[in-house]
Amino acid sequence: METLSIDTLLEMQRRMLRIRAFDERASKMVKRGHIPGTVHTSIGQEAQVVGATMALSPGDYTTGNHRSHGHPIGMGSPLGPLMAELVGKATGVCKGKGGSLHLADFAVGSLGESGIVGSSIPIAMGAALSASVRGTEQVALAFFGDGAANQGVLYESMNLSGVWNLPVIFLCENNQYALSTPAHTVTSGVIADRAAGFGMPGIRVEDGQDVLAVHDAVSTAVARARAGEGPSLIEVVTYRYNEHSEGLRLGTDYRPADEREAWLKKDPIQLFREHLRSQGVSADELDAMEAEVLAEVDEAVAFTDASPYPDPSVAFDDLYTDTEYAA
Amino acid sequence: MTVMSFLGAIGAAQREAMDADERVIIFGEDVEANVYGTTGAGKTRSDKGDFLQMYGRNRIRNTPISEESMVGAAAGAAMTGLRPIVDLSYSSFLYMAMDQFVNQVAKNRYMFGGQASMPVVFRSAMFYGLNTGAHHSDRPYPMFMNVPGLKIIAPATPTDAKGLLRSAIDSDDPVLTFEACLLWGSKEDVPEEEFWIPLGEARTAREGTDVTVVAISSSVPEAVAAAEALAASEGVSVEVIDPRTLVPLDRDAILRSVHKTGRLVVAEPAHRTCGAAAEISAHVVEEAFGVLKAPIVRVTAPDMQIPFSTALEKQMYPTRHTIEAAIRRVLDLPASAEATELASASAQ
Structure with missing residues (x-):
């Protein structure tokens, strides 16, 4: 495992805290009707998201899924336009046209979250194809869940990226439930083992609550991709603490109470706080970081509140560029 | 060239x-x-x-x-x-x-x-x-x-x-x-040199004054052949418009032609329901109802799967004969014996 600087470790904790604080606020706002529709929070999965995104470099690409806020936050996207998007304001990162399910911030390499399970996987592969054809050192990472692991397009994409030796990482966030359906009841074998069929490494990170373990596995895959050695599949075992989808009032009694309690004891942020303390970081410094992140979320909400709703005419922009021909 | x-x-x-x-x-x-x-x-x-x-x-x-x-x-x-x-x-x-x-x-x-x-x-x-x-x-x-x-x-x-x-x-x-x-x-x-035809601009495949035929893809040469046949046999002047681009559709070109002729046939090889012909017909009715001298006639594939046998398949798409029959219908001309025989159910 490579030795990370203390600044990098602190940034990991800060980004995990950002995701936690952002999603806890979003969870409250959707229940109070301040956010319309629904949100899918990444609370409990922060180590898996940040361990992956912090293994990437500026210029790299990600695509994601309906559990969508953590990925751009992990890539370093500012919170204000993300929160404004969730509320549907004109200053939203997608001008209020995407919403929680379709965040994208191209400025940080976030090429878009997809509400269709598995649908964004080949988009990441295409970004990797682009990097390969253009001869850059960029890599692309596709986030998807255990549910998407049973979509055919994943295997088409693993095959084609293997054939073309593309710099792409397929990262399965196995939070063990596709809504209410336990992954093991609909998944034959081990997801990571499926990589063998495509001649690529398949790594299973058993402790997805350990940000360093995730970071190590993804860093290895990124280095491999950047060196021109092709794609990898990584399965990270983690757990979502909240409902599948907040704001919809779905049934929540499909998971055993003691199971959730056990995972709550493996809170990735608390675990990493203890690790940082063991590295000599003071409790005061970590408390101050938590306060700063909460203030950041307050600012994002204030930015959102101060922002106007989009003019209705904006609904009719952005379908086409209408840039026709070069002649 | x-x-x-x-x-x-x-x-x-x-x-x-x-x-x-x-x-x-x-x-x-x-x-x-x-x-x-x-x-x-x-x-x-x-x-x-x-x-x-x-x-x-x-x-x-x-x-x-x-x-x-x-x-x-x-x-x-x-x-x-x-x-x-x-x-x-x-x-x-x-x-x-x-x-x-x-x-x-x-x-x-x-x-x-x-x-x-x-x-x-x-x-x-x-x-x-x-x-x-x-x-x-x-x-x-x-x-x-x-x-x-x-x-x-x-x-x-x-x-x-x-x-x-x-x-x-x-x-x-x-x-x-x-x-x-x-x-x-x-x-x-x-042309051997580079050239660009803008998306969204229809082409007038044949100019005419009595009836407009909007035709798509392989229906275009069939429509032109029907127009030539009717010019020869009946002295009828048929305008054939090929939209070329379906999205965005050159609605103005279609309306201009219908304003000139007052009659419209739309021919395409796709299925009838919700086809391009349906959209074009609906648009013309909404925007130019007053200038229409006859009901619009669509010539399309029927809402049927495509069979293998030549004997079965050949009747499925617009032909010069089914298009000619449709033009005769909007002009209130008597059906030709040949066209009656050859026109498939797709013109109905």
């Missing part, structure tokens, strides 16, 4: 675009071996070299038979600096990638607030009328007309095939091109 076939014109447009812009790449099934004659400088692999020899494996790539990932990869590549052309072979295969077309290619620019542009072309051939049975004979462009965010072309001549495809490749929006195999062998003089 030089004589080019429809397929040769497509190959010429692809070659010019590959030469002009290194961001243009081509991938798809069987593109390396130039089996269709659109990825080589000549008709065959050995004739003047193929694109693989000319541009190398980085820009010409065979794919596995994996339409969903091919279309998604093209979208991702288009969002990050390339301008891919994807050869999907038969248009019936587009259904395999429906999620990527509808949910990613068509929606990403809009739903991400304009952060993405999607400069990508999806080529596919409509193999109808060639005894390939129900799985290869589809004419699915109307389904895609119902998906905002896609642009759609259906050229009917070699010149249009070259000029429209070049505009499609150079467009920053996703374009699907539907190429009728019945037209592949058609030939005409085509």
Whole structure:
């Protein structure tokens, strides 16, 4: 495992805290009707998201899924336009046209979250194809869940990226439930083992609550991709603490109470706080970081509140560029 | 000018675009071996070299038979600096990638607030009328007309095939091109130099004053033949409009012609319900009802699957005879004995 600087470790904790604080606020706002529709929070999965995104470099690409806020936050996207998007304001990162399910911030390499399970996987592969054809050192990472692991397009994409030796990482966030359906009841074998069929490494990170373990596995895959050695599949075992989808009032009694309690004891942020303390970081410094992140979320909400709703005419922009021909 | 076939014109447009812009790449099934004659400088692999020899494996790539990932990869590549052309072979295969077309290619620019542009072309051939049975004979462009965010072309001549495809490749929006195999062998003089036919501009295939026929894809030459026959036999003046681009549709050109003639026949090889002919007819009724001297008549494929046997299939698409029968109907001319015999149920 490579030795990370203390600044990098602190940034990991800060980004995990950002995701936690952002999603806890979003969870409250959707229940109070301040956010319309629904949100899918990444609370409990922060180590898996940040361990992956912090293994990437500026210029790299990600695509994601309906559990969508953590990925751009992990890539370093500012919170204000993300929160404004969730509320549907004109200053939203997608001008209020995407919403929680379709965040994208191209400025940080976030090429878009997809509400269709598995649908964004080949988009990441295409970004990797682009990097390969253009001869850059960029890599692309596709986030998807255990549910998407049973979509055919994943295997088409693993095959084609293997054939073309593309710099792409397929990262399965196995939070063990596709809504209410336990992954093991609909998944034959081990997801990571499926990589063998495509001649690529398949790594299973058993402790997805350990940000360093995730970071190590993804860093290895990124280095491999950047060196021109092709794609990898990584399965990270983690757990979502909240409902599948907040704001919809779905049934929540499909998971055993003691199971959730056990995972709550493996809170990735608390675990990493203890690790940082063991590295000599003071409790005061970590408390101050938590306060700063909460203030950041307050600012994002204030930015959102101060922002106007989009003019209705904006609904009719952005379908086409209408840039026709070069002649 | 030089004589080019429809397929040769497509190959010429692809070659010019590959030469002009290194961001243009081509991938798809069987593109390396130039089996269709659109990825080589000549008709065959050995004739003047193929694109693989000319541009190398980085820009010409065979794919596995994996339409969903091919279309998604093209979208991702288009969002990050390339301008891919994807050869999907038969248009019936587009259904395999429906999620990527509808949910990613068509929606990403809009739903991400304009952060993405999607400069990508999806080529596919409509193999109808060639005894390939129900799985290869589809004419699915109307389904895609119902998906905002896609642009759609259906050229009917070699010149249009070259000029429209070049505009499609150079467009920053996703374009699907539907190429009728019945037209592949058609030939005409085509400019050898680069030219661009703007998307969204109809072509007047034949000028006339008594009735307008809007015809699509392989129905265009059939409509022109019907017009010539009626000019000779009845002295009727038929105007034939080829929209060429279905999205965006040149509605103004169609309305201008209907204002001139007061009568409209719409002919296309797609199914009847919710087809391009239905959209064109509805638009003309909404915007030009007052100038219509007769009800609009559509000549389409019936809402029926395509059978294999020649004896069964040949009646399914518009022909010069069914189009002639429709023109006679809107002009209140007596049906010709021959047309009555040959007109299929598709004109009803």
